[in-house]
Amino acid sequence: MPIMKIRGGDLDLVEYEFKTFVPGTNIKTLGYDKRTYKLTPFAGTVRVVAPARIHLTVLDMNRFAPDHPGGGGIGFAIQCYCTAEVRCTGSALEIDYSREPIIRNFVEVFKKVTGYRGGFRIRATDHQHKHVGLGSTSTVMIAVATALNEAVGAPLSNNQLRTLIGHNYVEETADGKIAFGFETGVGPAVSTHGGMAVMGDELALVYHHPFAEGNHVHIVIPPTDISSAGTKEFDLLMNKARNLDYRDRELKAYMFLMDLVPALERDDLSKIGDIIWEIEFRGSKRAEVEHHSYGIYHYMSMLREAKLEFVGMSSVGPSIAVVTKKDKKAMEKLLKPMGLSIAISTKVDNKGLTITRDRQK
Numbered sequence: 437m438p439i440m441k442i443r444g445g446d447l448d449l450v451e452y453e454f455k456t457f458v459p460g461t462n463i464k465t466l467g468y469d470k471r472t473y474k475l476t477p478f479a480g481t482v483r484v485v486a487p488a489r490i491h492l493t494v495l496d497m498n499r500f501a502p503d504h505p506g507g508g509g510i511g512f513a514i515q516c517y518c519t520a521e522v523r524c525t526g527s528a529l530e531i532d533y534s535r536e537p538i539i540r541n542f543v544e545v546f547k548k549v550t551g552y553r554g555g556f557r558i559r560a561t562d563h564q565h566k567h568v569g570l571g572s573t574s575t576v577m578i579a580v581a582t583a584l585n586e587a588v589g590a591p592l593s594n595n596q597l598r599t600l601i602g603h604n605y606v607e608e609t610a611d612g613k614i615a616f617g618f619e620t621g622v623g624p625a626v627s628t629h630g631g632m633a634v635m636g637d638e639l640a641l642v643y644h645h646p647f648a649e650g651n652h653v654h655i656v657i658p659p660t661d662i663s664s665a666g667t668k669e670f671d672l673l674m675n676k677a678r679n680l681d682y683r684d685r686e687l688k689a690y691m692f693l694m695d696l697v698p699a700l701e702r703d704d705l706s707k708i709g710d711i712i713w714e715i716e717f718r719g720s721k722r723a724e725v726e727h728h729s730y731g732i733y734h735y736m737s738m739l740r741e742a743k744l745e746f747v748g749m750s751s752v753g754p755s756i757a758v759v760t761k762k763d764k765k766a767m768e769k770l771l772k773p774m775g776l777s778i779a780i781s782t783k784v785d786n787k788g789l790t791i792t793r794d795r796q797k
Contacts, residue, residue, distance in 0.1 A: 454502065456613040459537045460544030464603040468549045468596055475552055476589035477524040480795040484520045484586070486579035486627040487513040487785035488563050489571040490653075491751040492712055493721040494620055495692070496685040497677045499637045502616040505602035506639060510692065511622040511750075512632040512647050513785040514655075514757075518562045518575040522583035525555035533560040537608045538573065539580055545604045546584050550591050556584065570655070570755060574623030577601050578789070582628075586791055595641070598624045602639040630788035632700060634692055645700045646786040647708075648746070654758045654767050655750075655780035658735045660728045677720035684719035691715065705759065709746035716748060724752045732756070738774050755779070 494500070495508030531539050539558060546552070560580055562572045581597045592600075598621060605619035621639035626632065632647035681688075691711055699707040715721050716736065725732050732749060736756060739747045746759035762770070764781040771777060 454615050456609050456611070456615045459541035459606075459614055463545050463548055464600075465545070465549050466599060466603055468592070468600070469551070473550050473591035474589065475550060475591060477552075477554065478587050478589070478793060478795075479524075480793060481521050481523045482583045482586045483792045483794065484522075484579045484583040485517050485790045486519070486575050486582070487630065487788065488516040488518065488575045489513055489623040489626045490748070490755075490757045491571060491620070491622050492748050492757075493688070493715050493719075494677075494681075495635075495688055496637070497681045497720040498685075500618060500620060502618060505605060505619040505621060506637040507620045508635050508637050508642075508689075509620045509622045510632065510634050510696065511626050513626040513630045513788065514570075514653050514780075515782040515785045516563045516570065516780060518572065518579050519560065520576070520579035520583040521559045522580070522587045523557040524587050525557050527553075528555040528557075530555075530557045531560075532558065533576075535573075535576075535608055537612060537614050538577070538606055541606055541614055542577060542581060542601065542604060543584065545600055546581065549600065550588065552588050556587070558583075570750065571623040573607065573617075574601070574605070574619065575627050577605070578624040578627045582789055582791065586793070594628050598628065598641070599639050626788075628788050630786045631784065634697065643697060645697075646703075646784075647700060648705055648759050648784045649703075649786055651705060651745075651759055651761055651783065652763055652767070653780075653782050653784055654760070654762075654764070654778050655782070656735075656739075656756045656758060656771065656776050657779045658728075658732060658754055658756065658776060660731070660754045677723035680723055681719040688715065688719055705745045709744075709759070712746060712748040713740060721749075725749055727752060728754050735774065735776065742770055744770075759784070 489511050491511040500507035533539055560576050562576050581601055585592050601624050602619045602621045605617050606614040607617040608614050621635050625641050629644045631645050633644040634642045636642045695711050736747050744758050744760045749756050
């Protein structure tokens with residue numbers, strides 16, 4: 437695997453080697469395995485449905501890296517779903533999902549923490565929108581983790597599941613192995629609780645609140661041939677983005693606490709949209725947008741000039757999330773002269789995870 441150079445400033449240059457490993461061989465239990473859990477396996481299938489996320493920005497790129505989750509940030513859940521179905525078995529592990537290594541790895545984490553010695557039959561489905569900023573990996577993982585937990589009697593809390601996912605967050609490699617990836621914790625937090633969440637460092641959930649209830653969320657994916665995955669994404673996040681966050685992180689934190697939270701409390705979508713628009717030009721978010729060329733700013737500017745209340749790029753893009761009172765038909769009419777179209781039309785999910793149980797007959 438490649439060795440990446442990370443530069444945050446003139447005197448800040450480190451190297452990070454992406455080390456691959458076999459699923460289940462590099463486990464972080466966070467000390468949760470030091471106690472004994474009472475396990476009561478469910479005689480049937482547990483089904484968990486988890487909403488995907490829009491990740492609006494990281495607070496400080498200097499506080500996270502592969503193998504070191506954190507960095508803070510904000511995001512919200514949308515009505516676009518991943519599902520996981522889990523059944524306890526005697527000893528075998530069966531996984532029905534295209535990205536089997538990442539599921540297998542977390543199963544080993546979960547078993548080591550809880551002491552569960554049986555097997556699982558797992559079936560997962562995701563929302564099929566990969567590497568466009570909707571968090572397919574983190575959404576599937578919180579769905580699977582919650583289903584595993586419920587299947588053996590819910591020994592772990594939501595907070596423990598989130599932190600275990602964050603510290604064991606991996607992406608698969610071409611040879612079937614895995615490597616640690618970037619994780620702020622925004623995705624699992626909003627998938628669990630719904631609405632919008634504000635995260636601090638080390639996966640700390642600072643605040644969550646319902647967001648834009650009754651409004652529409654339209655996902656627009658502008659044309660781009662720039663990759664949002666792999667080594668290009670790494671270089672973007674850990675070099676230019678870190679440098680920009682050195683400059684703007686205090687301002688971003690101030691805006692979260694003093695402007696965003698009060699606006700969420702009074703359900704002021706227009707004010708929230710103004711804050712997010714300002715964030716698009718600050719710190720690491722600026723690096724993420726410019727990664728796709730200034731054309732993304734051009735598209736977002738046209739959307740703002742059209743008086744849409746909330747416009748923001750998700751994660752490293754290129755998906756643009758528009759939150760507005762306009763329905764799909766009105767939005768399509770507005771987008772047509774811009775040469776844009778709607779990829780997904782949905783709403784904010786303010787409920788979070790749903791869990792159902794089908795008892796074995």
